[in-house]
Amino acid sequence: MKFLGLIVKNIGRNAIRSILTALGTMMLVFVVTLVWAILAFLNVALSEKNANFKAIITERWQIPSQMPYTYASTLCEGAATKPDDVRPMDSMTWQFYGGSIEKDRAKRGMNNVLFAFSLEPIKLLTMMDDLDNLPSATAAVFGKSVKALQDNRQGIILGRTRMETLKKKIGDTFTIYSMNYKDIDLEVTLVGEFPEGRYNNSAAINRDYLLAAMDAYQQKNGKPHAMANKSLNLVWLKVPDSATLGKITAQIESSPLFSNPQVKCETASSGIAAFIEPYRDLIWGMRYLLAPAILVTLSLVISNSISISVRERRSELAVLKVLGFRPNQILTLVLGEAILIGALSGLISSCLTYGIVNFPPPYGFGGIKFPIAFFAAFSIPLAALWWGPALGAGTALVGSFVPAWGARSVKVSEVFSRVG
Amino acid sequence: MPVVSPVILALSLSEFQHLPTRLLIALGVALAIVLVLWAVCEVPLAYNVRNLTVRWKTTIMTALAFTLVLGLMTVMLAFVNGMHRLTENSGQPGNVIILSEGATDEGFSNLGFSDVGDLENQPGVTTTADGKRLCSRETYLVVNQPIENATRGGPQRRFVQMRGVDDPEISGQVHGVTLLPNGRWFSSSGVQEVPGETESAIEVVIGEGVARELSRGRSAEVLATAKNHDRLEIGDVFKIANRNWLVVGVMQSSGSTFDSEVWGKRSVIGPKFGKATYTSLVMRAKDGPEARKLKDLFKKYEKASVNPLLETEYFESLSQINKQFEFGIMFVTVFIAIGGVFGVMNTMFAAISQRTKDIGVLQLLGFGKIHIMISFLLESLVIAFIGGLIGCVLGSFADGLTATSVVGSGQGGGKTVVLKLTVDAISLAYSILLTLAMGTLGGFLPAFSAVRLKPLDALR
Amino acid sequence: MQFSTAENAPTFPTVWRHKKVVKTSAPREQQFSNMATRNVHPIVRVNGIHKYFKRGSEKVDVLNDLTVSVPEGEFLGLMGPSGSGKTTLLNLIAGLDRPSSGEVWVGDNLISQMSESQLSAWRTRSIGFIFQFYHLLPVLSAYENVELPLLLLPLSKSQRREQVTTALDLVGLKDRMWHRPGQLSGGQQQRVGIARAIVTDPQLIVADEPTGDLDAKSAGEILNLLEEVRKILNKTIIMVTHDPRAAERADRVLHLDKGRLIEDIVKATTGSV
Known part of the structure; x- marks a missing residue:
């Protein structure tokens, strides 16, 4: 700690170099943070939980999954018919309703469309x-x-x-012109907001309204809507453990009720894994090519800066040695300098990244828009706040080790005038 | 093949004449400026090069940063290129694809069964020598295949794109798909009895990409007798939806999305997965302009509400995801490049502070400030160019590697595809421009600071 | 500036003292009373040292069978032409280098046998260095430069402050202690260098051409200051110099040439402690 002042002073000595190194570190840490945020999110999505986890029921063979809504009530019970059948702890149905607040088809675009989960509202909480x-x-x-x-x-x-993209505020009433339910346009009132986070771009409507609108269509046109038999996209179940899931899966898959189309039941993570599978090479590249190469670039930048700084101060370091600083203390001073720059700029970078990326527009990006599977945007996890300093410090340690070792072995006898 | 990367690089360089004019001009101007600077600079370049070799460790470290940045960029661009080629190669200029109204993706389209006959009989559709209309009736669907021997925690199933067609030869002609030698199209029944099995096997032809994909996760016993360890071959069988699927032909790779599809008899596949209707109709007009006319004709078609698209337009719409990837890659590259620029600035500032005396001497000897500045700028460009070029060479080793990805309109759906990483002249031109830009940005400020020194101060 | 008498001389509130180093020398004086040089026990004893460097395959002798003894409290000058080995001798005595053969004792420590890290620790506590080009760290203030060696000792911040201000007071720079080297004249910088050399209260101060980079007036002031330090703090000083005026201030001057002692002049007029 006594050396901290000395380290700080040395960083301040060549302000331009320290600033350039710090800026370089910030840029590179920023990119690695983005990449890692995506990977971390996928990791969480794919990790199997041991208890109280969720299972999804979808159409067995086809993508996209489109099941008749008549399946809903039985599936929500885990197809339990007999008293000793196992039932899930909780359940939720999803119907995807996509539309635009713009009536004119030619003018539709990302600024006026929305994709809503049509569900039973209370399930949003559970x-x-x-x-x-x-x-x-x-x-x-x-x-x-x-x-x-x-x-x-x-x-x-x-x-x-x-909400901000659509320029709507709580209390506004507007019409959504459907894109996937032809002629089922919904007039809705904005009654609430999702909590800040991964649902920043989402929408949810009450399933009763969609179902009623489909019924109204049938009465008006004398025939069911084309989507009438295909409106149930997903059923979610909550189960206490994998044994229960196994039993429920067996109940569902052996039930004669679900024959056309057939359905399947699996853990959420395994369902997601199937969607992410096509991206495996891309993810591999991000994990093992992009991120490491950036880290190596970063340590090169730091290494370069520290070797320059050591070369310029060889005689000073020798004086410190003459004054009694031990080789390892010199090593510590140089490493400390690199690590301090690295950790600080890493911290600044990850804080800025966290703020700028996660904050919704116009102040931030509103998440990383990287289209992997159905994930629209990735937000930076809170954990990234320590990745930054750790990345900065780690690469600084690696990058500065060689120059610091060089500093450690400066010859003390170099400091005296060469006349003797 | 990756082993001949330098050759590919050389070939790509010879391809430079095919570059878009603006890019070519940009590259030409950039290189010309460098050459002019070199020519007019009174300070000999040897002075700078000598200095670079004297402090070789710093030089190598800086150049290595360029190598990494440009190598990464080359590989990432190769990926995007591969995706673009895929969608570009998939659409035939004379083809019109008919989807149901409102559908933008085959997967979401449903054409009325009875409408199809009338749709194909419109004028403008070309015919074969024996009088058959070049019109492919198709049912496209994506199905789940449980992966055999899947690893725990890994994916348990994969998506397989299937295209059920009525007349495979016509469909092959419409899409420009041919079979590899020894293969044949599936029979008119679409199935084949297998001795010893109660249920017949469904005959299919498969693309090369999906042949590789489906071969993953085969058990050791199967592999022991497999003709090819890397992909399925004619005669191999795979399982989907509890049925055996027999490969009777492999489609010749055309670098299109069809490489990643399984084709079978529509009347077998459709009902199997509960899809009774056609999803799409693809018809061939004489040429591009005729196709446009055909499309306009269907725009006014009233017997059924359809969404006609030029096939090229359709695949263009599927490159939405590519564009997002491209944006992501550009974004990442720019920030890495900025990081690298700060690194090279450090090197150049240090080089200049070590040589203040040299600068003083040069000024006293009468070298103009601008020449000293150019000299340092060139020094930074030399590092950038050499480092960047090595990066391009290393990056072009990725050429020809295959990777899986997804193409789509970015609104759900999308096709799983196997693409080929493609390093081409355009991406190399961009890479070289980037490295020169980085070298200039990194060298300019330090070079400018060098000439602000007064000669006597510099010598002190 | 200076302290003219021993009464108002500053005392260093040092708390880390080497146990081994005996500061009160009376009993030992008697012990060494039969020594040839002076009636004080020697603090530095260099016994028959050889030092050579390898230049390519050639062996170059720098010091040849040299024996020197320096009594405590002596101001010793080392003179000689370039290449005579005087800086090498200084390096050996200060523990910056090791002899090829022979022994170097400082106090009770056989430093020629110490390991690198032992030497480091020993130097901090026992030796003060003064350089021709001052070698102050440009980014640190005078105060921080003087404080630097104290960072290596188990001292609290307030203890360090006390030591540093005492040392800066002694060299007359208390009012400039927050200036950086760049804001000080050469003479002032060298005074900071001296303050840094004495702040750890070392047994021995070695100075390498301390006036070599200074004008005559500043050089005179620095030499006065060194004499004060010797007198008031009872330090032993070994100074390499080219400057005859500087050598005049020494109690004794050793002339070296080609690695051998060629002259040993003891000045009768020099006042002793």
């Missing part, structure tokens, strides 16, 4: 990832939004980014 374990203050606020959606079946809840 079955949705990350929304089922909100901090109590946020949960209370979001609970009010859900209640409003429950009470008003023509309500809609939007994420903040989507």
